[in-house]
Amino acid sequence: MEEGQQYRRKTNDRRSGEALFRCAAIFLPYLNPAELFCVSSTCKTLYQISKNVTSRRTSDVSRGFEKLPVPFHNPISGDPQPYSYFLYTPTQTLRTPPDFRQPWGSDHEARSDPSDPFLFRVDGARGCESCSNGCGGDNCPCSNLECGPSCTCDSGCVNRVTQCGVNVRLKITKDKKKGWGLYAAEFIPGGRFVCEYAGEVLSSKEAKERQQKYDEVARLTPALLVVKEHLPFGNTCMRMNIDATRIGNIARFINHSCDGGNLHTLIVRSSGALLPRVCFFASTDIEENEELTFSYGDVRLRPNARPCFCAAAACAGILPSEDT
Numbered sequence: 001m002e003e004g005q006q007y008r009r010k011t012n013d014r015r016s017g018e019a020l021f022r023c024a025a026i027f028l029p030y031l032n033p034a035e036l037f038c039v040s041s042t043c044k045t046l047y048q049i050s051k052n053v054t055s056r057r058t059s060d061v062s063r064g065f066e067k068l069p070v071p072f073h074n075p076i077s078g079d080p081q082p083y084s085y086f087l088y089t090p091t092q093t094l095r096t097p098p099d100f101r102q103p104w105g106s107d108h109e110a111r112s113d114p115s116d117p118f119l120f121r122v123d124g125a126r127g128c129e130s131c132s133n134g135c136g137g138d139n140c141p142c143s144n145l146e147c148g149p150s151c152t153c154d155s156g157c158v159n160r161v162t163q164c165g166v167n168v169r170l171k172i173t174k175d176k177k178k179g180w181g182l183y184a185a186e187f188i189p190g191g192r193f194v195c196e197y198a199g200e201v202l203s204s205k206e207a208k209e210r211q212q213k214y215d216e217v218a219r220l221t222p223a224l225l226v227v228k229e230h231l232p233f234g235n236t237c238m239r240m241n242i243d244a245t246r247i248g249n250i251a252r253f254i255n256h257s258c259d260g261g262n263l264h265t266l267i268v269r270s271s272g273a274l275l276p277r278v279c280f281f282a283s284t285d286i287e288e289n290e291e292l293t294f295s296y297g298d299v300r301l302r303p304n305a306r307p308c309f310c311a312a313a314a315c316a317g318i319l320p321s322e323d324t
């Protein structure tokens, strides 16, 4: 081969190599950890790009969906897992198709626009209009609710406490026995809104089927929450099934505590929104580095119950499981 041809071939090879690596930076963030590992073992450059993807994933579980980054921290020596993989939604979502993918770990992930927290609206509903003494007050039609999609006030309204995403510094830390957990990365005063429980909203039939599947696969860490509201005489009048196992937000990392923990759960309704949302508030002052926990419910004796390691004085020894 003459010298000129050789030179052209080398130049072409270099250009196609560069193009491949540019594409790799775009498609690697779509891969799950096992796929990323396979690709990274093929050559040094792909290894380097994968390493960058992993370090960006570790720096923010929320992928830029929340205003504040929520980093992973794994203090367990010898444990190679730097982060936990799932798809992120900051609010309630419908069932996602099994092949749905989302990029995580690219360098242009910052999202500034707050997500719309309302999945369905009530057609023709009327909320508040220009409340003279501010929204949420005695004369506001939303005094027992949060303002919502049928109100004229904007996202800065004081009566939309739970609709602007995570506003406190948090982190996800791994514990040898309980796995990943949500921790305060700053002092959180009692009463402060912490986060919504976001995930796929399911019918009770779907929730039951998924729970059965999760019970059968011991290595899974399911995050299916069932919240029921009761009438004064005991009957269930409302039930929300939210599954954050495959797609969810930071609340999917909140571990159980038999003493009720330091979070309380509130069902929040908004004017003009069809579905209520499940939200967590600090039930007491929470110190920096303290784990955030709540009670998953009443303990039922059942086969294959998972052990509880909450360390509360009144620990029942096994985790509650939802009787779906």
Ligand SMILES: C[S@@+](CC[C@H](N)C(=O)[O-])C[C@H]1O[C@@H](n2cnc3c(N)ncnc32)[C@H](O)[C@@H]1O
Pocket (backbone or CB within 6 Å): 084, 177, 178, 179, 180, 181, 221, 222, 223, 224, 252, 253, 254, 255, 256, 257, 306, 307, 308, 309, 310, 319
């Ligand atoms: C909603 S997830 C919480 C996050 C989970 N630790 C993880 O690593 O993804 C629920 C699962 O966490 C674990 N878990 C939660 N609270 C626990 C506790 N008090 N003791 C032991 N395991 C716990 C159980 O495996 C449970 O099925």
